[in-house]
Amino acid sequence: MMEETVYNQEDLFKMxxxxxxxxxxxxxxxxxxxxxxxxxxxxxxxxxLVSYHINGILKPGKALELGCGPGRNxxxxxxxxxxxxxxxxxxxxLQWAEERAVENGLHINFxxxxxxxxxxxxxxxxxVYDSGCFHHIAPHRRLSYTNVxxxxxxxxxxxxxxxxxxxxxxxxxxxxxxxVYRLGSLQxxxxxxxxxxxxxxxxxxxxxxxxxxxxxNTSEVFGxxxxxxxxxxxx
Ligand SMILES: C[S@@+](CC[C@H](N)C(=O)[O-])C[C@H]1O[C@@H](n2cnc3c(N)ncnc32)[C@H](O)[C@@H]1O
Numbered sequence: 442m443m444e445e446t447v448y449n450q451e452d453l454f455k456m457x458x459x460x461x462x463x464x465x466x467x468x469x470x471x472x473x474x475x476x477x478x479x480x481x482x483x484x485x486x487x488x489x490l491v492s493y494h495i496n497g498i499l500k501p502g503k504a505l506e507l508g509c510g511p512g513r514n515x516x517x518x519x520x521x522x523x524x525x526x527x528x529x530x531x532x533x534x535l536q537w538a539e540e541r542a543v544e545n546g547l548h549i550n551f552x553x554x555x556x557x558x559x560x561x562x563x564x565x566x567x568x569v570y571d572s573g574c575f576h577h578i579a580p581h582r583r584l585s586y587t588n589v590x591x592x593x594x595x596x597x598x599x600x601x602x603x604x605x606x607x608x609x610x611x612x613x614x615x616x617x618x619x620x621v622y623r624l625g626s627l628q629x630x631x632x633x634x635x636x637x638x639x640x641x642x643x644x645x646x647x648x649x650x651x652x653x654x655x656x657x658n659t660s661e662v663f664g665x666x667x668x669x670x671x672x673x674x675x676x
Contacts, residue, residue: 472510489601506570507570509534511537525549530555559589600642608632614628
């Protein structure tokens with residue numbers, strides 16, 4: 442049995458992790474049935490990501506995707522000239538993503554790891570993207586999360602993310618960080634509004650923070666207005 446004594450910060454984090462759902466098993470099971478009606482199972486990129494590209498805010502370089510799932514955004518970036526490292530802790534999603542990359546003749550460096558265990562070279566990336574991973578990160582890991590981004594990004598680089606907004610149709614718990622531990626659950630994902638995102642990412646310059654734009658079933662991009670899309674620049 443693991444020794445239940447807190448000697449350092451990582452022991453403390455592990456204790457708090459143990460009060461919440463273990464993510465790796467959950468996300469590995471999540472992708473076992475690819476036919477489930479899950480909005481982000483369709484292989485189309487986020488509309489905001491496409492808009493950053495079309496509007497010339499982002500120019501191809503080196504990208505890191507956190508929690509890439511079956512890879513729809515990593516594929517879009519690779520198709521548009523980016524060199525992409527894409528990380529997820531679920532083997533089932535990475536297998537699916539790799540199959541999609543092969544079908545499309547694309548090379549993406551998929552990495553099976555927890556984002557908190559990544560070895561990242563300082564300032565190695567022009568762009569870090571996260572679609573739907575951040576809202577599943579427990580509050581006690583939030584500072585480590587922003588440290589990962591800060592380490593990964595070069596000066597002038599961008600971080601883009603989509604998250605549940607508070608009380609959204611698909612998730613977005615409106616609970617305090619303390620309540621997460623009283624309940625022993627993130628309630629399916631935390632909700633973040635513009636003010637909260639600006640505060641969490643206050644060391645960056647906000648470029649655009651808005652709701653995603655809803656898309657219908659026939660669209661070649663993904664968008665749900667119950668999600669926030671935020672882009673920040675590292676100064
Ligand atoms: C809602 S899914 C989104 C998947 C993908 N970004 C998309 O939009 O299609 C969140 C993903 O984050 C991954 N994830 C959650 N916590 C993670 C962590 N600590 N490290 C790596 N991946 C993580 C999950 O395995 C899951 O694939």
